Amino acid sequence: MDSHTHQRIRRDHATELAEDYVEVIDDIISKSGICRAVDLVEHFQVTHATVSNAVGRLVRDGFAKSQAYQPIELTAKGKRLASKARYRHETVKSFLRRLGVSEEAARIDSEGIEHHVGKETLDAMQRVLTEGWPAEPEAGE
């Protein structure tokens, strides 16, 4: 019964980096017009070589376009992933804030949690944000 759980986790991890990258690339393009590798170096606190490899995988997987020494762009597929990732990320972060967690902790924890939140959990969090907490389980009555 439990046999597929860890396969799901491994799959989540495989797509995690792509989700973080496209979301950030999309943000940077919105704010600055273009996204350069150096912006990603700064954001993720990794080296240029690491960003170059990661962007190469995004291109290979059809999420991004790039020509050597030129700014990075997203494909339609990349933009779709970015939207989905941002919605989930923001929902998780807002939910944690609503739970009483500080801005700092909500920012940090949501960055990891977001990738492991399935539809049902996401919907439950969203419901809290729009409709408030679910009913308490009443003891008597």
Added chain:
Amino acid sequence: MDSHTHQRIRRDHATELAEDYVEVIDDIISKSGICRAVDLVEHFQVTHATVSNAVGRLVRDGFAKSQAYQPIELTAKGKRLASKARYRHETVKSFLRRLGVSEEAARIDSEGIEHHVGKETLDAMQRVLTEGWPAEPEAGE
């Protein structure tokens, strides 16, 4: 300000597998007396070779003891990590259930989420389980 977030995530990922392993090893020993590699193969749905390598890393890092072809045991350090991981894992899972998420989804999502929940978020979840939901943010009044 945001510069350490992704380092935290990378650190979480590095310890994630060890946490899952020691928790499961501890469970299996509780239930069956001993834990064999084949039990972990079954649980994680990976091959024997993969388990053998992973257990090798646990031994290298001081979480487990093992002699060739013999059952796996945990060190004191391993047992401490298992307890901590189980507490966090169960808190996250119970919290999701409390949120209205199904048993199935809570089991799957908590398996990934647990590793990214910091102290503040964990405490907030635990508080909900013992004291109920935090106050709604009142509009008027």
Added chain:
DNA sequence: CGGATAACTTAGCCGATGCTAAGTTAGCAT
């Protein structure tokens, strides 16, 4: 226009986590 410099790529390395295939050991049943 020509450098200097910043941005980027490439090569080569590492460890973690997965795999298959092949070899080894332990333990049970006859």
Added chain:
DNA sequence: ATGCTAACTTAGCATCGGCTAAGTTATCCG
């Protein structure tokens, strides 16, 4: 006691996501 079988290890491979070091290109300034 011996041999079968299941359990386990080892070797060899792949990909990912990091790194450093070295080479390449773009860009901007004088």
